Amino acid sequence: MDSIQPSNKSEQALWLLKNKKNKHLKTKKELRSAYRQLRKSLNQEEVEAKSKAINFQFLNWxxxxxxxxxxxxxFPIDRFNEVNTFYIKDSLDQKGKTLYTSQVNKLNTEMETLKLPVDAAFFPR
Known part of the structure; x- marks a missing residue:
C-alpha cells in the first residue's frame, strides 16, 4: 500500500478509504464525508453509468x-451527486413490487416512511 497521500481531494478520499492501516477514518461522519468527496469528483455520465451498473447488480440479486x-x-439528491435510484424504482415497478420511501417530518424532524403510490410523480432530473 502506498504510504504517500495524493494531493487531489477526491483521490485522497479514495486513498483513505482503501488504506487499511489508516487510523483517521473511524466514524460514520468521516466515512460519509469521504464518500461525498468521491461522488463530487464524478461527472454526470459517470454517475449514470454507475447507477445503471448498480441497477443491473440489483436485478441479478x-x-x-x-x-x-x-x-x-x-431517492437521489442531485446536489450530492448520488446514485440514480430511479432505475431501481422503475425495475421494481415493472415487477409489481410495493415501494416505500422516507421524508423528514418538518414539525418534529423525525423520519417518516411513506408508501409510494403506483402513479407517484417526481420532478425531472
Whole structure:
C-alpha cells in the first residue's frame, strides 16, 4: 500500500478509504464525508453509468428474491451527486413490487416512511 497521500481531494478520499492501516477514518461522519468527496469528483455520465451498473447488480440479486414484495428506497439528491435510484424504482415497478420511501417530518424532524403510490410523480432530473 502506498504510504504517500495524493494531493487531489477526491483521490485522497479514495486513498483513505482503501488504506487499511489508516487510523483517521473511524466514524460514520468521516466515512460519509469521504464518500461525498468521491461522488463530487464524478461527472454526470459517470454517475449514470454507475447507477445503471448498480441497477443491473440489483436485478441479478432480485432474481432469487421472489418472495420479497416490499422495498424501501431513498431517492437521489442531485446536489450530492448520488446514485440514480430511479432505475431501481422503475425495475421494481415493472415487477409489481410495493415501494416505500422516507421524508423528514418538518414539525418534529423525525423520519417518516411513506408508501409510494403506483402513479407517484417526481420532478425531472
Amino acid at each position: 432480485l432474481k432469487d428474491q421472489d418472495p420479497i414484495q416490499h422495498f424501501h428506497l431513498f
